[in-house]
Amino acid sequence: MSGRDGRLGVGIVGAGRxxxxxxxxxxxAGHAIVGVSAGTDDERDRVEGMLPGVPQLAVPQLVERSxxxxxxxxxxxxxxxxxxLAALGAWQAGQLVLHTSAQHGTAVLDPARAAGAIPLAVHPALAFxxxxxxxxxxxxAWCAVTAPGPVLPIAQALVVEMGAEPVVIAEExxxxxxxxxxxxxxxxxAIIDQSxxxxxxxxVEQPGRVLGGVVRSAVENALQSPAVDSIDR
Structure with a gap:
């Protein structure tokens, strides 16, 4: 990783969940959050709750500093x-650019890569x-990681630093x-809403409490079934 002692200046584009x-x-994990972009009152409130004191910046300014x-x-x-951002000339050589989309690999980051940025695709498999x-x-949680071979360890290390486990998913x-x-x-x-x-x-006044135990145990049992274990191995 770049940055002193592996610590990075991180800019967060998007203040949804x-x-x-x-x-x-x-x-x-010790990285410095240099700013976040937030476009609505709900997003600004979320930033204040999760990242108090972090500047809320325009996206081009955020990218320039990160x-x-x-x-x-x-x-x-x-x-x-x-x-x-590529049209604005915002991307920088050697800059790490990570998106959190499940659907996309690193090809979607080609405009940034053309400017010398390093593309990483990391999707946390979690309902936020x-x-x-x-x-x-x-x-x-586990995070799906896709990146060019030479920089794959960077993406994996970031996932581990966040406390999750990386699983490599091919671009295709x-x-x-x-x-x-x-x-x-x-x-x-859908099934829980129906129940x-x-x-x-x-x-039943508190159906969520009634269903909580059975849903959690059913999911855990399904994930620990022999069929799932055999796929994992």
């Missing part, structure tokens, strides 16, 4: 954002809340990975 949590995790730029924006904004709860959950396999993550998340949410509605309909 993911960006401030990633920033807080990197700050806890050794590591974390792009934590929705998929439908990522391509335009990267290309727009945008609160400090996520910092605890991140310690039990990112769409399949994203589909698997989306299917698990959407299916789980909550059914319990409320029969007068």
């Amino acid at each position: 993911v960006g401030p949590v990633i920033g807080a995790a990197l700050a806890a 050794e590591l730029v974390v792009l934590a924006v929705p998929d439908d904004q990522l391509v335009e954002l990267i290309a727009g 809340t945008g609160t400090s709860i996520d910092l605890v959950r991140l310690r039990d 396999d990112r769409p399949a990975y994203a589909d698997a993550i989306a299917a698990a998340s959407q299916f789980s949410t 909550v509605a059914a319990l409320r309909a029969i007068g």
